[in-house]
Amino acid sequence: MSVSDALAGVPPAVQTQSLRKIYRSNVAVDDLSISVAQGEVFGFLGPNGAGKTTSVKMLTGLVKPSGGSGTLLGRSIGDKSSRKQVGFLPELFRFHDWLNAVELLDMHGKLYGMASAERARRIPEVLELVGLIDRREDRLRTYSKGMQQRAGLAQALLHDPLLVFLDEPTSALDPIGRRQVRDIILALKSQGKTVFLNSHLLSEVEMVCDRVAVMNHGKVVAVGPVGELLRGQLVVEFRVGNWNKAIEEEVSAFGTVESVTTGDSGASLILTSLDGENCVPPIVNCLVQHCVAVYGVTTERKTLEDLFIDLVDVGDRARYGR
Amino acid sequence: MNAFLITRLTLQEAFRRKMIVAVLFLSAVFLLLYGFGFQLLIDDFSTFDRQRGGIPGRILPYEVQASAMVMLGLYTVNFLAGIMTIFAAVGSISAEVESGTLHAILSKPLARWEVVAGKYVGFLIMIAIYVSLMVGGVVLISTTIGDYTPPNIIQGTALIVLVATILLSLTILGSTVFATMANGIVVFMLYGMALTGGLVEQIGTALDNDTMVRIGVGTSILLPSDAMWKLASYVVQPAIAVNLVGPNPFGTSNPPSSFAVQYAIGYCVMLLVAAMLVFRRRDI
Numbered sequence: 001m002s003v004s005d006a007l008a009g010v011p012p013a014v015q016t017q018s019l020r021k022i023y024r025s026n027v028a029v030d031d032l033s034i035s036v037a038q039g040e041v042f043g044f045l046g047p048n049g050a051g052k053t054t055s056v057k058m059l060t061g062l063v064k065p066s067g068g069s070g071t072l073l074g075r076s077i078g079d080k081s082s083r084k085q086v087g088f089l090p091e092l093f094r095f096h097d098w099l100n101a102v103e104l105l106d107m108h109g110k111l112y113g114m115a116s117a118e119r120a121r122r123i124p125e126v127l128e129l130v131g132l133i134d135r136r137e138d139r140l141r142t143y144s145k146g147m148q149q150r151a152g153l154a155q156a157l158l159h160d161p162l163l164v165f166l167d168e169p170t171s172a173l174d175p176i177g178r179r180q181v182r183d184i185i186l187a188l189k190s191q192g193k194t195v196f197l198n199s200h201l202l203s204e205v206e207m208v209c210d211r212v213a214v215m216n217h218g219k220v221v222a223v224g225p226v227g228e229l230l231r232g233q234l235v236v237e238f239r240v241g242n243w244n245k246a247i248e249e250e251v252s253a254f255g256t257v258e259s260v261t262t263g264d265s266g267a268s269l270i271l272t273s274l275d276g277e278n279c280v281p282p283i284v285n286c287l288v289q290h291c292v293a294v295y296g297v298t299t300e301r302k303t304l305e306d307l308f309i310d311l312v313d314v315g316d317r318a319r320y321g322r
Numbered sequence: 323m324n325a326f327l328i329t330r331l332t333l334q335e336a337f338r339r340k341m342i343v344a345v346l347f348l349s350a351v352f353l354l355l356y357g358f359g360f361q362l363l364i365d366d367f368s369t370f371d372r373q374r375g376g377i378p379g380r381i382l383p384y385e386v387q388a389s390a391m392v393m394l395g396l397y398t399v400n401f402l403a404g405i406m407t408i409f410a411a412v413g414s415i416s417a418e419v420e421s422g423t424l425h426a427i428l429s430k431p432l433a434r435w436e437v438v439a440g441k442y443v444g445f446l447i448m449i450a451i452y453v454s455l456m457v458g459g460v461v462l463i464s465t466t467i468g469d470y471t472p473p474n475i476i477q478g479t480a481l482i483v484l485v486a487t488i489l490l491s492l493t494i495l496g497s498t499v500f501a502t503m504a505n506g507i508v509v510f511m512l513y514g515m516a517l518t519g520g521l522v523e524q525i526g527t528a529l530d531n532d533t534m535v536r537i538g539v540g541t542s543i544l545l546p547s548d549a550m551w552k553l554a555s556y557v558v559q560p561a562i563a564v565n566l567v568g569p570n571p572f573g574t575s576n577p578p579s580s581f582a583v584q585y586a587i588g589y590c591v592m593l594l595v596a597a598m599l600v601f602r603r604r605d606i
Contacts, residue, residue: 023605057605057606060429061428061429062425062428062429062605062606063605063606064603064605080431080432080433081431083429083430083431084431086429088425088426088429089426090422090425090426090429092421092422092425093422093425093426094421094422094423094425095423095426096331096335096423098335098338098339099338107327107331108426108430110324110327111324111327111427111430111431111432112430112431113431152426155426156426
């Protein structure tokens with residue numbers, strides 16, 4: 001997709017080169033180099049403090065990068081015109097709570113530079129979309145946290161932007177609200193809009209995102225389509241009668257041995273394979289040749305959560321020498 | 323254009339949060355008490371006249387006493403406007419950064435300076451209207467009840483507006499640099515210092531002590547609010563009152579020069595520009 005876009009002269013929705021942010025001695029974002037094509041739903045994952053929000057703040061002009069560069073829809077970040085076609089629901093969503101929803105959106109519409117006829121048309125539309133139409137005349141002060149987040153979403157989508165940044169958009173929502181937001185994201189996708197979704201709700205990300213990037217300690221540690229990142233990532237458990245170190249070496253040719261636990265009644269071997277179920281027959285073969293009794297084989301596909309924990313955990317182990 | 327939107331928002335907020343209503347109510351109470359006080363002064367004078375059998379024998383002429391009454395009123399207006407400005411603007415930037423209200427605003431296609439300028443103009447409008455109304459009230463009472471109209475009242479009003487504008491500039495700059503609480507403390511300390519510095523200068527003038535005068539001049543350079551009040555109080559008093567009373571906390575016989583006014587205006591502009599520059603670089 002990005003190749004054909006590049007050929008057609010469509011700038012990427014988001015592109016960054018070595019974007020960095022250092023607060024005094026604390027490196028919040030070490031090196032952010034990503035490219036998100038227009039029309040993509042891009043998931044941005046990472047544990048707390050990984051630098052996700054700081055990254056989004058740099059992209060939306062709230063935080064000045066310490067180094068590197070980036071563009072939104074072809075315009076340099078920090079340049080106010082880069083934000084014209086961009087909507088943003090901040091993680092910390094707070095609004096002038098003495099306004100009602102219509103007044104709030106009218107004010108934000110003016111800030112986007114929308115004409116009054118356009119505002120009059122779009123405000124009821126987005127209020128309907130986020131389910132606040134019945135409360136439109138009430139001041140935001142009387143809203144629950146979830147309703148305020150909905151108002152925030154309405155504000156982000158008001159000017160029908162090409163690119164929307166959503167920073168933990170469902171943090172205050174109930175399960176119904178979460179599903180509505182998921183549907184809104186999918187609807188945006190079908191309209192060809194780009195969504196940059198910061199989240200640590202992995203199941204949500206798995207359901208809506210075309211591609212994900214995982215960030216840890218200010219660096220992107222993995223990026224790619226969800227399916228590709230997970231493809232072939234299979235966890236296989238063998239329950240066997242006897243075990244010795246020599247077999248482990250041979251078996252590790254077929255996959256990564258995660259753990260071996262030996263007990264009185266035999267051993268259990270867990271390994272992950274990048275080759276999917278294809279790894280199972282040769283391993284069983286190998287075990288049989290070594291006269292190991294195989295009692296059972298169970299396979300389990302990895303979820304995004306497993307991948308996430310692996311990436312974050314491996315990174316931390318390498319970092320802290322654990 | 324966006325700056326005006328922020329100005330409107332600032333004014334709207336003051337109304338919606340009932341700040342304006344509360345201030346106007348309390349100010350009306352003050353004016354009522356002030357009118358009552360003025361009436362008492364008049365009654366006192368009439369009684370005094372009757373007792374003396376119509377022979378004028380007052381220690382101070384009526385004009386001086388009425389002028390002192392006006393000075394008390396204007397001093398209160400000046401003080402209230404200053405305090406109100408500091409309280410209203412102390413968190414104008416910082417509190418909205420802290421709460422996150424500015425996250426969804428500053429990520430819109432508008433420049434940072436527009437937010438600072440918009441709020442500044444909003445507060446300036448409120449100050450100008452408030453000071454004009456209050457000075458108008460004081461002068462109206464003095465004219466109708468006391469039959470005394472102070473001189474140069476428009477000039478005086480402009481100078482009191484300038485006093486509050488100086489404090490506004492300082493408070494807004496502080497609000498782009500410090501957290502709300504820290505800003506409040508810093509601004510009040512400087513405000514208190516300027517008041518005390520002004521007093522030290524007055525005493526220094528009376529005692530002919532150069533060091534004390536220099537301390538006063540120094541604090542006026544740091545924060546020219548008190549110096550502008552001195553000038554305001556000087557211009558709205560008749561010459562006879564200035565010469566009779568001499569230096570006192572409410573006025574002076576030795577006013578700051580017109581250069582001081584230019585300095586004060588330049589000071590406001592400089593602080594506003596500084597606030598815009600600081601805010602442009604600030605991470606939200």
